[in-house]
Amino acid sequence: MAGLTVAALAAVGFLAYQASANVPADLAAKPSATPSGPATPAPAPGGGTKAADPLALPEESGTGMRVVYALGARRVWLVAANGTVARTFEVMPSTVHPKPGTYAVTTRSGSVAGSDGVRIEHVVRFARVDGVTIxxxxxxxxxxxxxxxxxxxxxxxxxxxxxxxxxTFAAVNSKVVVVP
Structure with missing residues (x-):
C-alpha cells in the first residue's frame, strides 16, 4: 500500500512539473494563480479597486487533486494534491451544462465522433444532464x-x-468540481 502511495505521489509530482514546464511564457510571467493578498480588492491608483485575477483558482473549489470547471469564466484548472495549480486554460462550453457540484470522471475515450459530428480526442466524461453526457x-x-x-x-x-x-491528469474516478 505504501508503495502505491509513493508511486502515485511521484506520478502527480512529475505531471505537475511537466505541466509547469509547458506553461506559455506570457502565463508564466503572471502572478501565482492562488491569491495571497487580502480578501478584499486593494485600492488601485486613482481611487478604484483592482479587478480580481481572472486566472485565480476559484476559492470555493474544494481541496485535494481535482479538475475545476468554472461555468461563468469558461475556464478549467488542473489542481495537484497539494493545492497548487498545474495548469489553467479557457474552454468553449456546450449547450447543456452540469450543475455546480462535485463529480467524478466516469469514462474516457481516446478518439470518437462528437455529438455535433466533429472528430474529437481525449474525451473525459463526468456528468449526465437530461440524457446528455457531459x-x-x-x-x-x-x-x-x-x-x-x-x-x-x-x-x-x-x-x-x-x-x-x-x-494525462484526469483518470477514471478523478474529482471534477463545477463552480458557477
Whole structure:
C-alpha cells in the first residue's frame, strides 16, 4: 500500500512539473494563480479597486487533486494534491451544462465522433444532464467553435494541448468540481 502511495505521489509530482514546464511564457510571467493578498480588492491608483485575477483558482473549489470547471469564466484548472495549480486554460462550453457540484470522471475515450459530428480526442466524461453526457474534449482539427444552440450537446471543448494535459491528469474516478 505504501508503495502505491509513493508511486502515485511521484506520478502527480512529475505531471505537475511537466505541466509547469509547458506553461506559455506570457502565463508564466503572471502572478501565482492562488491569491495571497487580502480578501478584499486593494485600492488601485486613482481611487478604484483592482479587478480580481481572472486566472485565480476559484476559492470555493474544494481541496485535494481535482479538475475545476468554472461555468461563468469558461475556464478549467488542473489542481495537484497539494493545492497548487498545474495548469489553467479557457474552454468553449456546450449547450447543456452540469450543475455546480462535485463529480467524478466516469469514462474516457481516446478518439470518437462528437455529438455535433466533429472528430474529437481525449474525451473525459463526468456528468449526465437530461440524457446528455457531459465531458471535456478537444477537436482533432483544433477548432473551438461555439456549439449550435439548437442542439443539445455536452462536449466542453478545449485546445488540443490542453486536452492532452487534462487526459494525462484526469483518470477514471478523478474529482471534477463545477463552480458557477
Amino acid at each position: 465531458g471535456f474534449s478537444a477537436a482533432v482539427d483544433g477548432s473551438m467553435a461555439s456549439p449550435d444552440p439548437t442542439r443539445k450537446t455536452g462536449g466542453i471543448r478545449m485546445k488540443r494541448a490542453d486536452g492532452d494535459a487534462l487526459w
